[in-house]
Amino acid sequence: MINPQVFRQYDIRGIVDEDLNEESYYLIGKGFGTYLRRRGLSTIALGGDARLSTPALKKAFIQGALETGCNISDIGIVATPVLYYAIWKLGTDGGAMVTASHNPSQYNGCKLNLGLGSVYAEELQNVLKIIQAGEFATGRGELACLNIDEDYIGYIVSGIKLERPVQVIVDGGNGMGGPYLPEILRRLDCEVIEMYCEPDGTFPNHHPDPTIEKYMADLSRAVVAAEYELGIGLDGDGDRIGVVDEKGRMLVGDQILNILARDYLAQNPGKTIIADVKCSKNLYDDIRKRGGIPMMYKTGHANIKMKMKEEGVEFAGEMSGHVFLADRYLGFDDAIYVSARFIEIVSKTKAPVSSYLADQPKMYNTPEIHIKCADDRKFEVVAQVCNEFKTEGYDVNDIDGARITFSDGWGLVRASNTTPVLVTRYEAESEARMNEIRELVEGKINKYL
Numbered sequence: 001m002i003n004p005q006v007f008r009q010y011d012i013r014g015i016v017d018e019d020l021n022e023e024s025y026y027l028i029g030k031g032f033g034t035y036l037r038r039r040g041l042s043t044i045a046l047g048g049d050a051r052l053s054t055p056a057l058k059k060a061f062i063q064g065a066l067e068t069g070c071n072i073s074d075i076g077i078v079a080t081p082v083l084y085y086a087i088w089k090l091g092t093d094g095g096a097m098v099t100a101s102h103n104p105s106q107y108n109g110c111k112l113n114l115g116l117g118s119v120y121a122e123e124l125q126n127v128l129k130i131i132q133a134g135e136f137a138t139g140r141g142e143l144a145c146l147n148i149d150e151d152y153i154g155y156i157v158s159g160i161k162l163e164r165p166v167q168v169i170v171d172g173g174n175g176m177g178g179p180y181l182p183e184i185l186r187r188l189d190c191e192v193i194e195m196y197c198e199p200d201g202t203f204p205n206h207h208p209d210p211t212i213e214k215y216m217a218d219l220s221r222a223v224v225a226a227e228y229e230l231g232i233g234l235d236g237d238g239d240r241i242g243v244v245d246e247k248g249r250m251l252v253g254d255q256i257l258n259i260l261a262r263d264y265l266a267q268n269p270g271k272t273i274i275a276d277v278k279c280s281k282n283l284y285d286d287i288r289k290r291g292g293i294p295m296m297y298k299t300g301h302a303n304i305k306m307k308m309k310e311e312g313v314e315f316a317g318e319m320s321g322h323v324f325l326a327d328r329y330l331g332f333d334d335a336i337y338v339s340a341r342f343i344e345i346v347s348k349t350k351a352p353v354s355s356y357l358a359d360q361p362k363m364y365n366t367p368e369i370h371i372k373c374a375d376d377r378k379f380e381v382v383a384q385v386c387n388e389f390k391t392e393g394y395d396v397n398d399i400d401g402a403r404i405t406f407s408d409g410w411g412l413v414r415a416s417n418t419t420p421v422l423v424t425r426y427e428a429e430s431e432a433r434m435n436e437i438r439e440l441v442e443g444k445i446n447k448y449l
């Protein structure tokens with residue numbers, strides 16, 4: 001049987017041989033194949049990342065899915081956005097990507113897609129239910145192996161126009177973005193230095209997570225030493241971006257979004273931009289100031305992709321480095337493409353990257369602070385805190401937990417969808433005020449913990 005714990009909110013993930021093995025992937029293949037067949041669908045694009053466990057697990061998935069009568073296009077070892085691209089390009093009904101994103105090497109997992117949308121939350125649970133019931137569709141599907149890399153690279157290169165060559169260092173984190181981004185940038189005539197761009201599933205240099213400062217430290221030093229214009233870091237499967245400026249300072253997710261948003265609004269006046277609840281007030285204010293309409297939405301790449309489609313929005317992003325562009329692109333979170341768009345912006349000016357947001361008011365904010373809270377308690381605690389703030393007349397946005405807005409700052413508390421923690425973040429115009437807001441919110445959290 002299968003360990004139900006590995007079916008999380010947005011994807012399947014666990015430690016190989018402890019939580020997940022070939023038998024599990026065989027069942028996931030059968031379950032997902034059946035899920036598609038019950039909808040009258042039958043084609044799957046399949047990819048996997050460079051983890052050492054991936055080839056065997058992928059093979060087991062293929063066997064299971066073929067036995068349900070689904071046809072599989074196996075595009076090999078790729079970045080997650082290349083799999084999304086294949087779903088679009090080949091027009092397959094579904095997609096499956098064997099990956100554990102930025103998790104350490106002993107992990108693996110699987111992201112499932114229905115068209116370009118994620119199979120997540122209840123729908124992912126439905127796949128689990130099919131497996132638990134053991135009632136699988138039967139048939140004999142066909143397997144085709146193909147390489148779509150050149151097609152993908154060519155598609156991105158043809159959509160980007162640089163006004164001058166840019167000097168950039170790419171840190172692939174030994175993940176799956178490395179084989180793509182430097183090649184794309186060289187074809188765009190950039191000067192590129194590669195760091196850790198060979199995929200290596202043991203991640204010998206650092207965890208491939210470009211939102212964590214310590215994992216960006218090598219890149220920061222390299223950019224300063226080479227006197228280059230910027231550095232770009234990618235996560236393990238290439239769907240999240242991190243940036244450091246020419247001074248080696250890391251831009252956080254909402255700053256990357258802010259720079260992209262200014263460019264987008266200059267070309268597309270008055271448009272709506274979606275950002276998640278963790279993002280800075282500066283981002284929302286700036287979108288408004290430039291004539292755009294900011295829409296605050298729930299954290300989670302699958303939620304955001306769905307909301308974009310529902311609202312017909314072309315640009316969205318998250319603090320976590322997932323950025324979604326349907327403007328001139330296909331709408332999914334592709335950090336390789338987003339990197340190229342960022343560099344297109346850099347090419348439009350000679351000003352240093354560190355100056356782009358220099359006109360923004362100085363805000364003091366915390367990173368995400370996690371407070372341990374059991375899975376069966378966390379949503380209740382957040383609801384109680386939210387309710388108390390509302391009762392006391394505060395300005396509360398409850399789209400995802402509670403974001404309490406003050407005239408000079410805000411505080412956020414939400415339940416993580418993936419781990420037993422409450423996620424909090426605070427921001428204000430002064431450090432003292434930030435700490436005050438933090439104390440106020442934490443005081444209420446502690447009452448209900």
Ligand SMILES: [Zn+2]
Nearest residue numbers: 101235237239
């Ligand atoms: Zn990822």
